[in-house]
Amino acid sequence: MSQADALVVQLPEEERPTKWYNIQADLPEPLPPPRDPETGPSRIKALPELLLAECLRQENSTERWIEIPPEIQDLYRQAGRPRPLIRARRLEQRLGTPARLYYKAEFYSPTGSHKVNTALAQAWYAKREGYERLTTETGAGQWGTALAYAASLVGLKTTIYWVRAVHDWKLQRRQFMKLYGATVHASPSPETSVGRALLKEHPAHPGSLGIAVSEGLEDARRDEKAIYCLGSVLNHVLLHQTVIGLETQRQFEHVGEYPDLMISCLGGGSNFGGFTLPFLADAIRGKDIQFIAAQSAAAPNLQGEYRYDFADHAELTPMLKMYTLGHRAEMQPVRGDGLRYHGCSPILSLLRHRGLIDTIAYPADERHVFERARMFVQSEGFLPAPESAYGIACAIDEALKAKEDREKKVIAFNVSGHGFMDMEGYAQVLGL
Ligand SMILES: Cc1ncc(COP(=O)(O)O)c(C=O)c1O
Secondary structure: OOHHHHOOOOOOOOOOEEEEEEEOOOOOOOOOOOEOOOOOOOOOOOOHHHHOOHHHHHHHHOOOOOOOOOOHHHHHHOOOOOEEEEEEEEEEHHHHOOOOOEEOOOOOOOEOOHHHHHHHHHHHHHHHHHOOEEEEEEEOHHHHHHHHHHHHOOOOEEEEEEEOOOOOOOOOHHHHHHOOOOEEEEEEOOHHHHHHHHHHOOOOOOOOOOHHHHHHHHHHHHHEEEOOOOOOOHHHHHHHHHHHHHHHHHHHHHHOOOOOOEEEEEEOOOHHHHHHHHHHHHHHHHOEEEEEEEOOOOHHHHHOEEEEEEOOOOOOEEEEEEEEOOOOOOOOOOHHHHHOOOOOOOOHHHHOOOOOOOOEEEOOHHHHHHHHHHHHHHHHHEEEEEEHHHHHHHHHHHHHHOOOOOOOEEEEEEEEEOOOOOOOOOOHHHOO
């Protein structure tokens, strides 16, 4: 059997990444800096109260490689890194495609997704900086669980503001967060002034990630022992997630292949960025490789405008230059609700603006996406998170195009999480 026939590509322990990759060193132009709005207090001056000192340093760094502290490397090991890259042979056969499909198995995660990669780093830095409690937002619930887990491992408390439209149907995930010791509020909540104002207008408000971010920030600002942690969008979050792509790069070297096309779902951009940034660096240098971000038509932020906008509903954050649908856009809830965010990470937005990232948005009824996920489940055996199902749907669609065109291309996709706590969503869409 040649290396390219390998079904599961494991990365030897001694080859795991010991540094994160910072694409800010290699961008084709400097990243437009955050900006203050024309009126009101300076959000930029307030940033040290909003973000961990180490994360703020990383946010602005242009150093190409940033050391992963040995303690965080140990936490990664305990969380099961490195994770396998798997050749989807049965899926290829089922589709009858000449394309070779590989997926990165981020679903092998204690809490269910890639979100642990930055949660462990942020919780560890927070402990070192003397905080006692973390506050955050969550959409799918995967980020909230990941932060609750990481906080519990390093000995911190967590308060989670969870978008109500999802909080109300994912009972088991809510219980899982509580098992880690987290306090969980449906957002908008009566706990904050932002939440109270929205509930007054609309008592059953479904919430949004932008609102939940505002609530988490407001909560942290009134307690000096608490700090807010964000699960996507920002540069330091994508930086921590590059362990995914760095491992994948080495795994492809082991099988003697290089992807022609890389695909992942994109909400705020953390799994897409983590998976693709080391390869996007090659694309910047002229390598022929295509990237597609799979999104929901409920929140196709990459098809929005490229402009400065706030990252949250209540305008507590600085303005970021990004593709955005507007920070107060109303977006219909979907089962893959982790994709329902108004803006895309500034780094990925810049690269999309330069023509390096394509995008597709799937209909909000999610039938196509869940049918594709069913094919994946039946041929590969793993149950993807609803968000990850978007990337899978796109990979299958592209593999079928390759069949029509008789192209033997290599397609790599990231399966960002498992769907063990999302069965109700599958059952509703597929009528199980
Ligand atoms: C499993 C999973 N994948 C992807 C996402 C989308 O977020 P991001 O674009 O930051 O990876 C989420 C968000 O909740 C998620 O839970």
